Amino acid sequence: MKNNNKYIVSGQYETYLDGDGRQIIDLSGGFGFQVPPVIEAVSRQADIMGLSNRVLMSEPLIALCRRLAELLPAPLVSSYVCSSGDEAFEGALKLCKGLKPKGNTIVFIQGGDYGALTYGRCLSAAQDDLAVQNFLGFKRVAIRHLADLDTVDWSDCFAVCHSNTRVDANGRLQLLDAALLEQLHARAAQACAPVIAVDTHSCLGSLGSLFGFQRYRPVPDIVVLGGPLGGSAIPIGTYTCSERMAWQVYGRSSPAKHGSTTAGNPMACVAALAALDYVQAHDSSRHCLENGQRLAQTLAPFGAVAVGGWVSLPLAGDLQPSLLCEALYQQGVYISPPRGRELILRCPITARPEQIQRAAHLIKETLSHVLTQAA
Amino acid sequence: MSLLRPHEQLLDDCQRHWSASAAKLYRLGKTSVEQQTDGIHVTDHTGKRFIDCACSYGVFIVGHRNPTVRERVQTQLNQLAWVPEGRRHPLQDKLSERLCQLVPGEWGDVQFMVSGAEAVEQSLRYVLRVQPQRRRIVVMSGSYHGKTLAAMSILGQQQHHSSYGIACPEVTCVPYGDFAALQKAVGEGVCAVYVEPILGGAHLQVPPVGYMANLRALCDATGTLLVADEIQTGFGRCGKWFAVQYDDVVPDIMILSKGLTGGYTSFACALYSRRLATQYPLSEIEPDTRTNGGHPLACASALAAIDYIEQHNLVELSRVNGGLLRHGLQRLALRYPHIVEDVPGVGLMTGLRLRGSVYEALMSMELGKRGVHAGHSMNEKAERPVLRFYPPLNITPEALQHVLAMIEESLQAIDRRPALAVKAFSLVVRNMYLLPNKWLRSKELS
Numbered sequence: 001m002k003n004n005n006k007y008i009v010s011g012q013y014e015t016y017l018d019g020d021g022r023q024i025i026d027l028s029g030g031f032g033f034q035v036p037p038v039i040e041a042v043s044r045q046a047d048i049m050g051l052s053n054r055v056l057m058s059e060p061l062i063a064l065c066r067r068l069a070e071l072l073p074a075p076l077v078s079s080y081v082c083s084s085g086d087e088a089f090e091g092a093l094k095l096c097k098g099l100k101p102k103g104n105t106i107v108f109i110q111g112g113d114y115g116a117l118t119y120g121r122c123l124s125a126a127q128d129d130l131a132v133q134n135f136l137g138f139k140r141v142a143i144r145h146l147a148d149l150d151t152v153d154w155s156d157c158f159a160v161c162h163s164n165t166r167v168d169a170n171g172r173l174q175l176l177d178a179a180l181l182e183q184l185h186a187r188a189a190q191a192c193a194p195v196i197a198v199d200t201h202s203c204l205g206s207l208g209s210l211f212g213f214q215r216y217r218p219v220p221d222i223v224v225l226g227g228p229l230g231g232s233a234i235p236i237g238t239y240t241c242s243e244r245m246a247w248q249v250y251g252r253s254s255p256a257k258h259g260s261t262t263a264g265n266p267m268a269c270v271a272a273l274a275a276l277d278y279v280q281a282h283d284s285s286r287h288c289l290e291n292g293q294r295l296a297q298t299l300a301p302f303g304a305v306a307v308g309g310w311v312s313l314p315l316a317g318d319l320q321p322s323l324l325c326e327a328l329y330q331q332g333v334y335i336s337p338p339r340g341r342e343l344i345l346r347c348p349i350t351a352r353p354e355q356i357q358r359a360a361h362l363i364k365e366t367l368s369h370v371l372t373q374a375a
Numbered sequence: 376m377s378l379l380r381p382h383e384q385l386l387d388d389c390q391r392h393w394s395a396s397a398a399k400l401y402r403l404g405k406t407s408v409e410q411q412t413d414g415i416h417v418t419d420h421t422g423k424r425f426i427d428c429a430c431s432y433g434v435f436i437v438g439h440r441n442p443t444v445r446e447r448v449q450t451q452l453n454q455l456a457w458v459p460e461g462r463r464h465p466l467q468d469k470l471s472e473r474l475c476q477l478v479p480g481e482w483g484d485v486q487f488m489v490s491g492a493e494a495v496e497q498s499l500r501y502v503l504r505v506q507p508q509r510r511r512i513v514v515m516s517g518s519y520h521g522k523t524l525a526a527m528s529i530l531g532q533q534q535h536h537s538s539y540g541i542a543c544p545e546v547t548c549v550p551y552g553d554f555a556a557l558q559k560a561v562g563e564g565v566c567a568v569y570v571e572p573i574l575g576g577a578h579l580q581v582p583p584v585g586y587m588a589n590l591r592a593l594c595d596a597t598g599t600l601l602v603a604d605e606i607q608t609g610f611g612r613c614g615k616w617f618a619v620q621y622d623d624v625v626p627d628i629m630i631l632s633k634g635l636t637g638g639y640t641s642f643a644c645a646l647y648s649r650r651l652a653t654q655y656p657l658s659e660i661e662p663d664t665r666t667n668g669g670h671p672l673a674c675a676s677a678l679a680a681i682d683y684i685e686q687h688n689l690v691e692l693s694r695v696n697g698g699l700l701r702h703g704l705q706r707l708a709l710r711y712p713h714i715v716e717d718v719p720g721v722g723l724m725t726g727l728r729l730r731g732s733v734y735e736a737l738m739s740m741e742l743g744k745r746g747v748h749a750g751h752s753m754n755e756k757a758e759r760p761v762l763r764f765y766p767p768l769n770i771t772p773e774a775l776q777h778v779l780a781m782i783e784e785s786l787q788a789i790d791r792r793p794a795l796a797v798k799a800f801s802l803v804v805r806n807m808y809l810l811p812n813k814w815l816r817s818k819e820l821s
Contacts, residue, residue, distance in 0.1 A: 048411055057394075080394075116665035
């Protein structure tokens with residue numbers, strides 16, 4: 001018999017209907033399903049123009065770039081729009097390589113999420129992907145502690161990368177060590193290596209601030225957005241830098257040097273503008289914090305800890321993560337399979353409080369039941 | 376909230392917040408910004424209408440805002456636009472099945488992506504992992520496989536490499552269409568050959584008959600994987616569903632995009648042959664199958680576009696109308712041999728190979744004045760660039776005759792220009808990004 005429970009046929013905000021006709025609360029993050037103002041904006045644009053013909057400029061594209069300049073701190077005013085956050089991260093690396101073509105080393109905080117394109121995978125992987133990395137011919141230096149900063153050949157470093165949370169060797173979700181991040185920025189500045197903050201999944205309020213990097217003091221040289229930016233309607237990603245940095249690499253050459261055929265298309269840009277409108281109008285940062293607290297408080301007896309709208313939940317004893325995820329699914333809650341011994345619950349940005357509370361109780365009941373059985 | 380802004384303000388915002396060089400290009404070329412599209416036409420901010428023969432280098436195969444595609448997009452949008460990672464939508468399976476039936480060959484894994492470059496990157500990781508003892512990749516000079524950082528490592532337009540310090544010693548570049556060069560390059564240590572079955576971009580070139588079949592045989596004999604990049608050629612653009620069909624070749628991996636989007640969303644896919652997928656399943660070679668591609672909206676758009684192509688016999692129309700267009704272009708090439716070198720291409724993937732980039736810029740401008748968009752070089756530097764005509768496949772013979780008349784008028788206008796004026800314009804074209812903005816700002820709007 002075909003397994004239909006992996007299928008989603010419809011949804012609204014945090015809840016979807018699966019192929020078996022069951023309502024499931026999705027705790028895998030993102031913006032949320034079929035959020036009306038986003039869908040309406042995209043629908044209107046689809047009636048005017050889907051993809052842009054001219055590869056280059058369209059009014060929604062420029063409106064989005066202008067909006068990001070208003071929202072991001074100075075000097076981050078020049079944005080490049082890509083087909084996804086993953087592509088935007090590689091775009092940001094390409095910008096860094098354009099600034100320092102002879103550099104060959106990428107320094108990065110270990111345990112971050114750098115996306116699913118090739119460079120991102122090489123950094124996200126616990127171990128080197130040597131076949132691919134050797135082919136591309138770059139070096140990577142992973143940073144876990146302050147002492148690691150001394151192992152870097154800074155003269156060869158062309159980019160320094162961090163996401164705004166990391167998952168440690170045990171699969172535990174953590175915010176970054178503020179002191180480590182400040183030192184990383186300082187050393188990068190000395191070496192004239194731009195710092196890229198990968199805010200792909202942590203943007204738009206997920207961590208309790210409009211952008212995830214705002215949880216920390218230093219302002220990065222380049223910010224990468226994506227994930228929920230498309231309002232869970234159309235994939236889109238952006239990277240934003242200073243006007244000066246953009247000019248240095250792209251100011252005197254064809255605009256196609258950084259572009260692609262469908263990146264920055266009007267429908268995707270309209271989706272992002274509507275998503276940004278929504279999070280500002282609904283104070284989504286606060287909303288995400290409150291949802292995270294709801295989950296964490298209910299699940300506190302199991303050691304749950306909130307990081308904005310995300311919650312880290314350690315697994316007791318020899319509890320099998322895949323079996324627990326399956327049991328939770330049977331109760332109506334979807335959680336992405338964990339990488340280690342912690343479940344990471346991510347409330348979608350538009351999740352409704354009563355549904356999150358319901359999910360919290362379902363998880364609590366399931367965990368209690370599973371643990372009782374195990375005992 | 377209206378997004379409309381006065382044109383000059385839009386260019387100022389473009390300069391500061393998106394791309395200074397794009398703003399310059401728009402100012403220099405007095406290029407308009409499109410605001411509406413419909414069928415073969417685009418309408419700019421002043422209300423002027425253009426016949427679109429650029430089509431984002433092949434995206435708008437079924438025309439702009441095709442009613443069949445639009446309706447299915449709107450229906451899907453109201454139902455479910457997106458699914459999170461690890462979840463599926465029935466349309467993904469439906470599209471996979473459809474593509475496996477449509478693309479000649481026997482296919483195993485079908486992986487959906489957001490962009491062609493992303494699909495190229497995935498295929499690159501795959502071929503490097505399944506044959507780890509082989510490290511070299513062979514690509515064709517002038518070929519284009521996307522401009523993300525990893526995809527650029529196999530870019531045949533190697534002038535881009537120096538700006539980013541990209542040095543991939545494991546990549547061998549051979550002249551396109553030269554089988555003897557391929558025989559020398561493909562052998563021990565080569566894991567894959569990447570090829571556009573018809574070379575796209577400003578270097579537009581159809582290979583000699585038998586080239587792809589010989590390449591397939593060479594790959595078979597040496598255990599090398601053959602990756603066909605049909606991003607530009609697929610879905611009828613070249614007068615067949617896929618360009619590999621000209622030589623009856625089945626590659627090991629096929630990459631598709633542009634025409635697949637239906638003109639609505641960014642979309643691409645990579646098909647892996649059944650033989651490969653059985654031996655090296657994608658789920659084992661790359662267990663982390665995260666991608667932003669294949670959301671229900673994109674799948675609905677792609678399925679609708681394929682239906683439309685099939686139901687309206689667009690592949691045959693591409694062949695017939697392509698013949699009409701090429702015949703007309705060849706006639707003009709004979710009349711203006713000092714401007715036009717030849718007319719490469721097949722189907723509705725054709726263009727004028729011009730005797731220098733100055734003529735490409737002049738032709739683009741003259742055609743723009745006459746309400747025709749053509750595909751001019753953005754990425755590549757070709758000494759003899761091809762100004763491309765890639766109209767929607769449902770363009771009528773009457774519209775094509777009108778396009779040909781406008782091309783003729785444009786060639787006449789350029790021919791009448793004094794040689795000195797052409798030379799001066801050439802200098803401007805070469806240095807356009809260095810021109811001060813104050814020279815270019817529109818007086819009436821500033």
